[in-house]
Amino acid sequence: MQRKYIHKNEQDDKTSVDPLGYVERRIKFQRQPSDGIIEEEIPQQQTLTAAPKAPEPEEDDVSSKAENIKQVRFANNLKFLQGDSAFPEEKKEFESLGKEFESDKIGQEVSGLLYQFEKQKIAMVQRQIQEEKSLVQELNQKIESNITKFINLESRLKHKQEELEFEVRLKTQKLIESERLAAIGELSSRLAHDLKNPLSVLKIFTDLLRHKTQGESDPAFVRKMDAANAAIFRMTHQIDNVLDFVREAPIERVDTTIHDIIKLAMSRVPLASKINVTVQQQDLPINCDKNKMSVVFTNLLLNAVQAMNGQGSINVAFYKNDSQTVIEFEDSGPGITPEILPKIFDPLFTTKQQGTGLGLATCKNLVGQHGGRILVKNNPTTFSIVLPATNKS
Amino acid sequence: MVTAITIDDDEYAVELFCEYLEILQVKVLGKGYNGKEAVELYEKFKPDIVFLDLLMPDYDGIYALENIRKANPDAFVVVITAVVDQGRRDKIIELKPNHVIQKPFDPEQIVAVVNEIK
Numbered sequence: 001m002q003r004k005y006i007h008k009n010e011q012d013d014k015t016s017v018d019p020l021g022y023v024e025r026r027i028k029f030q031r032q033p034s035d036g037i038i039e040e041e042i043p044q045q046q047t048l049t050a051a052p053k054a055p056e057p058e059e060d061d062v063s064s065k066a067e068n069i070k071q072v073r074f075a076n077n078l079k080f081l082q083g084d085s086a087f088p089e090e091k092k093e094f095e096s097l098g099k100e101f102e103s104d105k106i107g108q109e110v111s112g113l114l115y116q117f118e119k120q121k122i123a124m125v126q127r128q129i130q131e132e133k134s135l136v137q138e139l140n141q142k143i144e145s146n147i148t149k150f151i152n153l154e155s156r157l158k159h160k161q162e163e164l165e166f167e168v169r170l171k172t173q174k175l176i177e178s179e180r181l182a183a184i185g186e187l188s189s190r191l192a193h194d195l196k197n198p199l200s201v202l203k204i205f206t207d208l209l210r211h212k213t214q215g216e217s218d219p220a221f222v223r224k225m226d227a228a229n230a231a232i233f234r235m236t237h238q239i240d241n242v243l244d245f246v247r248e249a250p251i252e253r254v255d256t257t258i259h260d261i262i263k264l265a266m267s268r269v270p271l272a273s274k275i276n277v278t279v280q281q282q283d284l285p286i287n288c289d290k291n292k293m294s295v296v297f298t299n300l301l302l303n304a305v306q307a308m309n310g311q312g313s314i315n316v317a318f319y320k321n322d323s324q325t326v327i328e329f330e331d332s333g334p335g336i337t338p339e340i341l342p343k344i345f346d347p348l349f350t351t352k353q354q355g356t357g358l359g360l361a362t363c364k365n366l367v368g369q370h371g372g373r374i375l376v377k378n379n380p381t382t383f384s385i386v387l388p389a390t391n392k393s
Numbered sequence: 394m395v396t397a398i399t400i401d402d403d404e405y406a407v408e409l410f411c412e413y414l415e416i417l418q419v420k421v422l423g424k425g426y427n428g429k430e431a432v433e434l435y436e437k438f439k440p441d442i443v444f445l446d447l448l449m450p451d452y453d454g455i456y457a458l459e460n461i462r463k464a465n466p467d468a469f470v471v472v473i474t475a476v477v478d479q480g481r482r483d484k485i486i487e488l489k490p491n492h493v494i495q496k497p498f499d500p501e502q503i504v505a506v507v508n509e510i511k
Contacts (some may be wrong), residue, residue: 189478193448195402196475196496203497204409211416212502236497243476267499 265297274311307333428452
C-alpha cells in the first residue's frame with residue numbers, strides 16, 4: 001500500500017456556510033481499493049514535515065519491495081479491519097486520523113455553532129444598531145420638537161416682553177400724564193379760587209345793582225347789566241370747564257331722575273328767549289353721579305345754544321331698555337362739518353373764538369367714567385349719551 | 394327775623410354779601426375773616442345761619458365747621474366756596490354742612506337757604 005500526499009489549498013475546502021473561515025484546517029481521508037493507495041490531503045504546513053527525505057531506491061528493488069509491502073499492508077489492513085492489534089503503528093495512525101476526523105466533525109459543529117453565534121451576534125448587533133438608530137431618530141425628533149417648542153417659547157417670551165414694555169411705557173406715560181394733570185389740577189384749582197372769588201364779588205355787585213335799579217327802564221342800562229352778567233357767567237363756565245377736565249374724582253352714584261339733572265343743568269345755562277327747549281314729559285329714573293352728569297348735560301345744552309346762534313330749538317328725549325339708557329340732545333343748528341366730526345371730542349379742539357375746547361372732551365370723560373359712551377350725528381345734529389344699565393338704574 | 398354771621402377772608406365780598414342779606418331781611422350779627430373768628434362769633438351770637446368761606450389763611454373753614462359742630466351739632470352752616478379741592482372734600486362731607494354753594498352764586502340759591510330757616 002502506498003501513501004500519497006496531495007498538497008491542497010485549504011481554501012478549497014471552505015464551504016459556503018463558513019464564510020468567516022472558522023474552519024481553518026480540514027483533512028480528507030479516502031480509501032481507494034483499486035490500487036490500494038491511500039490518498040491523504042494535508043495542509044501545506046504539514047507537508048514540509050511529512051515529506052520523505054530518503055533517496056530514491058533502484059527500479060527492480062522498488063517493484064519487488066512495493067509488491068511485498070503491498071501484500072503485507074493488505075494483510076495488515078485486513079487484520080486491522082478485523083480488530084487485530086498486531087500492527088500498533090498502523091493502528092495508532094488510524095486512531096490519529098480518526099481523531100482528526102472526529103475533531104473535524106466537532107470543528108464543523110463548532111464552526112456551525114460559531115457561525116450561528118456570529119449570525120445571532122450580527123443579528124443582535126444589527127438589532128442594536130437598528131434600535132440605536134430608532135432611538136437616535138426618536139431623540140432627534142424630540143430635540144427638534146424641543147427646539148420648536150423653545151423657539152415658540154422664545155417667540156412668546158419676546159412677544160410678552162414687548163407687551164410688558166409697551167404696558168410699562170403706557171403706564172409711565174399715563175403716570176407722567178397724571179402727574180402733569182395733577183400739577184395742572186392743583187394750579188387750576190388755585191387759579192379757579194383766585195378768579196372765582198373776585199367774580200363772586202362782581203356777581204353780588206351786579207345782582208345788588210339789578211335789585212336797586214328794578215324800576216330802571218333804560219334799555220341800554222338793562223343791556224349792559226345783561227352783558228356784565230353774561231361775562232361773569234362765561235368766565236365762571238370756562239374755569240369750571242378746566243376744573244371739570246383736570247379733576248379726576250371718582251364717580252358717586254345716586255338714585256335720581258333725568259328731569260332732575262336737566263333742571264340742574266338748565267339753571268346753569270343762560271337761555272335766550274328765542275331758544276326753545278323741549279324735554280320729554282315722561283321722566284326716567286337713573287343711577288349716576290348727579291353732579292357729573294349735570295356737567296355733561298350743561299355742556300351739551302351750551303354747545304347746542306352756541307351752535308344755533310341765539311335762536312332755534314333743542315329737543316331732549318330719552319329711553320331705556322334692559323341693557324342701556326340713552327339720552328339724546330337734538331338741536332336745529334347747522335350741523336357739524338364732516339371734516340371736524342372725528343375731532344369733536346378731542347381736548348382743546350374748538351371752532352369757536354370763545355371757549356376752552358374742553359367741554360365735549362369733558363363730556364366724553366365723564367360719560368366714560370360711568371362706563372358709557374357719547375355719540376354724535378348730523379341731520380339733525382344729535383348727541384347721544386349711552387349709559388349701560390346698572391343694578392339700580 | 395333770621396339772624397346770620399358771615400365769614401370770608403375777602404373784605405369786599407363780606408361787605409357786598411351782607412348788603413345782599415339785608416335786602417333778603419336777614420339780620421347780620423357779625424362779620425369774620427377767618428375760621429377762629431367764625432367760632433368766636435358763633436359762640437357769642439348763636440345765629441340761625443352761618444355763611445362760611447372755606448379757604449382762609451391761618452384758621453380755615455374746616456377748623457370753623459369742626460368747632461362750631463362741637464359747640465352745637467345742629468348748627469345751620471352754609472359753606473360758600475370758590476373751589477372744593479379733593480383734599481378737603483372728604484373732610485367737608487364728614488362734617489356735614491347743611492349746604493355747599495359754589496362762588497359765584499345766583500341770588501336764588503341764597504333765597505332758597507334763607508327760606509329754609511324761615
